[in-house]
Amino acid sequence: MRTATLTIVLLFAVAQQCQWCRGEGQELAVTPELERCVTRGLDFLARTQQENGAWRESYGNYAGVVGLAVLAFLAHGDLPDEGKYGQTIRRAVSYILSQQAENGMLCKQGGMYSHGFATLALAEVYGQMKDENVGKALKRATDLLVTSQNQLGGWRYSLNSSDADTTVTGAQAMALRAAANAGMEVPVSTIKRIAAYYKSCFCPGGGFGYTGASGANCPRAGIGLLVLSLSGEYRSPEAKATADWLLSSSFNESGYFYYMCYYCSQAMFQAGGKYWRHWNTMMTPSLIAMQQDDGSWPPNRCSSGPIGGTAFALLSIEINYNYLPIYQR
Numbered sequence: 001m002r003t004a005t006l007t008i009v010l011l012f013a014v015a016q017q018c019q020w021c022r023g024e025g026q027e028l029a030v031t032p033e034l035e036r037c038v039t040r041g042l043d044f045l046a047r048t049q050q051e052n053g054a055w056r057e058s059y060g061n062y063a064g065v066v067g068l069a070v071l072a073f074l075a076h077g078d079l080p081d082e083g084k085y086g087q088t089i090r091r092a093v094s095y096i097l098s099q100q101a102e103n104g105m106l107c108k109q110g111g112m113y114s115h116g117f118a119t120l121a122l123a124e125v126y127g128q129m130k131d132e133n134v135g136k137a138l139k140r141a142t143d144l145l146v147t148s149q150n151q152l153g154g155w156r157y158s159l160n161s162s163d164a165d166t167t168v169t170g171a172q173a174m175a176l177r178a179a180a181n182a183g184m185e186v187p188v189s190t191i192k193r194i195a196a197y198y199k200s201c202f203c204p205g206g207g208f209g210y211t212g213a214s215g216a217n218c219p220r221a222g223i224g225l226l227v228l229s230l231s232g233e234y235r236s237p238e239a240k241a242t243a244d245w246l247l248s249s250s251f252n253e254s255g256y257f258y259y260m261c262y263y264c265s266q267a268m269f270q271a272g273g274k275y276w277r278h279w280n281t282m283m284t285p286s287l288i289a290m291q292q293d294d295g296s297w298p299p300n301r302c303s304s305g306p307i308g309g310t311a312f313a314l315l316s317i318e319i320n321y322n323y324l325p326i327y328q329r
Contacts, residue, residue, distance in 0.1 A: 011063040021085055027277055028320045037288045038076055039204050041314045044295030045069050045307065046088040051200045053095030059305045063099040063107040064171075065116030066092050067121030068311035074124050075318035075327070080131075093125055097137050102245025103159075104140035114173025119145065120326065123178035127325055145172050146190050153197030166201050169194065170223035170263065177230050178326045195231040198224045202238040204234040218253045221246050222263030229270040256301055258312035262285060265316040270329060282315050 045055075054061040055069070070092045073085050073302070080089040096258050100106050106122070107114035119141040126134045148155065154164030155172045173194050180186040201208045207216025208224035221242050227240040246264060253260045261283060266277035290297055290313070297313040299306045319327050 004129060007176075025263045026323050027241065027280065028278075028321050033288060034284070034317060034320060037291055038314060040291065040295035042076060042078075042085060042295075042299075042311055044310060045072065046085055046142045049088055049091065050074075051091070052100075053091035053093070055274050057305045057307055060307050062110040063096045064110050064117035064309070065305070066306045067106075067114075067118040068308055068315070070096070070121040071117075071124060072311045072314040072318065074121075074128070075315055077321060077323045077325045079128055080125065081265060089182070095121070095135065096122060097133060100140065101135050105159065106137070106141045112155050112159060112161075112168050113157065113171055114170070115141065115144075115159075116155075116175045119175035120171070120178050122322055123175065123182045124183070124326060127178070127182040132211070138179060138182065139140060139184055142176065142184040145176055146187065147169070149190055149193065152200075153193035161293075163211065164197060166208050166223055167210070169197065170227055172270035173227045173231070174326065181325050191231050195228055195233045198227055199233075199236070199238050202242075206241040206243075208242070216245070217264060218246065218249055218251055219256045219258075219260040221249075221327055222260060222265075222267040222327075225267040226263055226270060229267065242270075243275050247275055251283060253299065258297065258309045258316070261316035262312040265319055266327065269319050269327065272296060272329065280320070284320070287313050287317050 047101055048055055053065055059065045073089050078089060080086055080093060087189045096106060101108070101268055105115055106118040118137065120281050122134055122138045122141065125131070126138050144159075145155075148160055150160070150162055150164060152164040154166070154169035155287070156163050156168055157163065176186050176190065196227055198208060201211070201213055202208055203216040207221040209215045210220065214299055225239055225242045225246065228234065228236055233239055246268065251260065251264065265279060265283065268275045287297075292298060296306050296310045299309045318324075322328060
């Protein structure tokens with residue numbers, strides 16, 4: 001591992017202390033109700049998977065959506081080739097690998113959003129099983145992210161776009177964080193530029209805009225807080241103000257609900273203490289109650305269909321298991 005990689009891993013390790021009001025205990029609760037809910041959700045994903053590893057729905061063959069499903073299994077502690085869901089995970093990983101282009105792009109559809117989530121999934125898989133093929137694909141995907149970061153410090157929907165937004169950039173930032181944890185080389189300068197970009201989009205009073213410093217909403221607040229927390233900027237005024245802003249929020253983002261939950265759950269967990277307690281006691285029961293009889297969650301805007309929505313919902317409540325490295329403080 002090169003010096004740059006070691007440095008970035010240490011930087012992320014420091015970020016694991018980002019708790020302003022930790023309080024007593026970790027307050028992670030895997031209740032029987034939660035376990036039943038998660039198992040039903042994973043059973044739905046396993047039951048509806050196709051033989052090629054993807055899913056039969058409008059977005060189910062996007063590598064990023066397949067990646068989200070992989071992450072949902074891993075967050076429950078399941079591994080490729082092992083146990084009840086082992087072959088489901090293996091098929092999904094193989095499908096993601098089959099989608100990689102010569103330039104390292106991990107998707108044939110979905111652009112940078114899909115690439116970010118697929119890269120994140122491979123990084124989490126590779127961190128748990130040192131599969132040579134996964135490692136090679138992850139390196140190419142990671143290198144593409146590093147070299148395609150634009151002058152603003154972020155990314156947009158298309159590769160090598162000259163502009164950026166805080167939503168697409170969030171997916172790439174999380175992928176790079178996970179890749180660094182898995183041993184890939186990610187320059188410190190890349191992470192610093194990401195953090196600087198988010199600070200430039202900070203809205204006075206808390207939250208982040210889409211392409212500038214206006215129009216804060218809960219999904220982008222969660223993304224920005226999470227990215228800053230995991231980039232070593234957890235003590236920044238922008239991060240603290242955003243955590244407080246989310247603490248006072250009703251989390252009423254109906255059009256982007258699961259997407260919001262995915263990011264805000266991670267962000268509030270990283271903030272810790274009263275922030276995480278507020279989220280976990282209010283939103284986790286709400287998500288459990290929304291699960292449908294077949295184990296899925298009803299789709300809504302920005303959830304990429306029932307598979308993406310179900311994966312987002314599962315990942316939002318599976319923080320309580322504390323298995324995924326990307327979740328850990």
